[in-house]
Amino acid sequence: MESGELGVPRPGQSVGSRSDDSRGGWRAAGFLLAISFLEIVGFCGVQSNLMMYLTGHLGMSTAAAATSVNAFIGTEMVLPLAGAMIADSRLGRYRAVLVAGVLYLLSLGMLTVSSTVRTTEPHAASSPPLAQLAFFHVALYLLAAARGFHRPCAEALGADQFAAPIDGGEDPSSRASRSSYFNWFHFALSFGFGIATAGLSYVEDNVSWTGGFGACWATMVLYLAVFLLGTPTYRAERPVDGSRFAETVRAWAARVFRRREDKEAAGTERLLTGEPDEEGKGEGLVVKLLPIWATSLIFAAMLAQVTTLFTKQGSTLDRRLGMGTGLVVPPAALQFFLSVTMIATVPVYDRLFVPLARRVTGHHKGLTTLQRIGAGIATAGVAMAVAALVEARRLRVAREAGLVDEPDAALPMSLWWMLPQYVLIGVAVLLAEIGLQEFFYDQVSDAFRSVGLALSMSIFGVGNYVSGMLVSVTDWATRSRGESWFSDNLNRAHLDYFYWLLAGLAVLELAVFLHLATRYAYRNKDEL
Numbered sequence: 001m002e003s004g005e006l007g008v009p010r011p012g013q014s015v016g017s018r019s020d021d022s023r024g025g026w027r028a029a030g031f032l033l034a035i036s037f038l039e040i041v042g043f044c045g046v047q048s049n050l051m052m053y054l055t056g057h058l059g060m061s062t063a064a065a066a067t068s069v070n071a072f073i074g075t076e077m078v079l080p081l082a083g084a085m086i087a088d089s090r091l092g093r094y095r096a097v098l099v100a101g102v103l104y105l106l107s108l109g110m111l112t113v114s115s116t117v118r119t120t121e122p123h124a125a126s127s128p129p130l131a132q133l134a135f136f137h138v139a140l141y142l143l144a145a146a147r148g149f150h151r152p153c154a155e156a157l158g159a160d161q162f163a164a165p166i167d168g169g170e171d172p173s174s175r176a177s178r179s180s181y182f183n184w185f186h187f188a189l190s191f192g193f194g195i196a197t198a199g200l201s202y203v204e205d206n207v208s209w210t211g212g213f214g215a216c217w218a219t220m221v222l223y224l225a226v227f228l229l230g231t232p233t234y235r236a237e238r239p240v241d242g243s244r245f246a247e248t249v250r251a252w253a254a255r256v257f258r259r260r261e262d263k264e265a266a267g268t269e270r271l272l273t274g275e276p277d278e279e280g281k282g283e284g285l286v287v288k289l290l291p292i293w294a295t296s297l298i299f300a301a302m303l304a305q306v307t308t309l310f311t312k313q314g315s316t317l318d319r320r321l322g323m324g325t326g327l328v329v330p331p332a333a334l335q336f337f338l339s340v341t342m343i344a345t346v347p348v349y350d351r352l353f354v355p356l357a358r359r360v361t362g363h364h365k366g367l368t369t370l371q372r373i374g375a376g377i378a379t380a381g382v383a384m385a386v387a388a389l390v391e392a393r394r395l396r397v398a399r400e401a402g403l404v405d406e407p408d409a410a411l412p413m414s415l416w417w418m419l420p421q422y423v424l425i426g427v428a429v430l431l432a433e434i435g436l437q438e439f440f441y442d443q444v445s446d447a448f449r450s451v452g453l454a455l456s457m458s459i460f461g462v463g464n465y466v467s468g469m470l471v472s473v474t475d476w477a478t479r480s481r482g483e484s485w486f487s488d489n490l491n492r493a494h495l496d497y498f499y500w501l502l503a504g505l506a507v508l509e510l511a512v513f514l515h516l517a518t519r520y521a522y523r524n525k526d527e528l
Contacts (some may be wrong), residue, residue, distance in 0.1 A: 024235030031230025032158035040192030042219035045200035070468030077461025079148030084454035096153040101224035103146035110139035194339030300463020341426025376432020381506030383424035388499035
């Protein structure tokens with residue numbers, strides 16, 4: 001019996017052996033939404049609290065830890081490009097998700113083991129042995145590699161459940177269902193993110209890092225089991241055409257070096273650049289999307305502050321839940337506000353705002369994807385301005401309370417002051433991040449859906465690198481003139497100035513984005 005008969009596809013072959021007529025739809029997508037929920041719990045159980053692990057358990061400075069976290073997040077959000085290319089050219093999306101599951105189990109197992117290592121030296125937590133550091137970073141970047149396979153391929157495979165069967169036409173309702181799928185995909189992610197930030201971070205901070213990382217590993221066991229359970233329901237993948245993919249890359253290289261290949265390569269180049277073909281139709285791939293990609297990087301850099309500077313900012317506040325309860329909210333758990341915002345606003349947006357906006361605009365999505373992205377960039381800029389105002393008040397409270405030189409003391413200022421900036425970032429994610437993923441999925445051809453999603457995710461990867469670069473340069477420039485804006489004593493730092501810098505850059509980015517968006521020609525005319 002061949003592997004295809006068992007429901008496990010060969011590269012380029014459909015999932016399973018039954019007809020596509022009985023597959024796909026919300027039933028199949030439900031399994032993929034479930035594994036995405038489990039994946040975000042296991043992954044963010046590490047990522048969301050990494051800043052505290054580095055500054056606490058490994059003893060890094062604030063600036064160094066922020067740069068390290070930005071580098072890790074940047075890598076895990078750029079690697080989906082490699083994972084998507086491998087999936088779309090050779091492996092297939094189904095098998096790519098299987099590979100992700102195996103890598104998750106390996107990397108989280110290693111992280112759990114790494115967290116158990118102890119030494120008898122007095123200050124081991126601030127200066128762990130080199131071998132332990134090396135083992136930790138290998139495990140950490142294996143985790144990034146796992147996400148490189150999972151994120152674009154699981155999301156694209158879910159969206160594929162509403163695409164046309166290979167031999168049939170697309171139902172008119174499929175596009176609307178697919179748009180709704182992207183909203184509910186992020187709804188599932190928000191639930192998982194909330195559990196990771198509120199639950200697992202509490203275990204890590206108050207019980208043990210080993211227990212927290214071990215729980216992440218157990219979650220990935222469920223992830224793999226649920227994914228395999230859904231195999232009989234998945235709609236077939238589009239056949240993988242490795243030669244076509246290779247030709248596309250070759251044509252791109254030819255364009256870069258100003259060479260021209262034969263007529264076939266030139267035709268493939270049109271596929272890449274979005275130039276009209278012989279029938280006057282534009283395919284619209286990489287080059288056409290690059291301006292939108294580039295003008296979203298500052299938005300991504302603003303979102304990077306949630307897992308770095310927002311977390312450190314919150315660590316100085318009064319995080320007690322009620323008087324006399326003794327329950328203190330872990331700094332990373334403040335990210336739970338982001339999840340709550342997403343959970344509350346996704347149904348409102350999908351079931352209330354879109355139908356109302358549809359009546360006004362006449363567009364089937366209420367807003368075009370580019371309008372949605374632009375609104376998200378503007379909202380993120382407002383969030384940075386609000387964060388700057390809250391930080392300025394925090395510094396004033398520290399001075400008035402005489403706690404400027406006591407960085408470990410909790411200031412007499414409630415953590416709820418930070419709620420508005422988290423809510424605004426949540427709304428920005430709902431608008432721009434989901435909009436970018438839907439945009440890049442829709443604007444590429446069927447064979448490159450995973451690559452399209454990976455391109456959108458790479459925005460946030462490079463955005464984290466941009467954030468890390470801005471932090472490093474600003475730290476160097478301000479340290480040379482006195483106190484760094486990122487001083488380890490946050491009561492003497494000036495995170496508010498950095499937030500204002502990001503808000504100003506957001507204004508410039510939005511202006512350029514709007515200029516480009518008004519001139520963009522959609523691949524599908526119903527997006528206009």
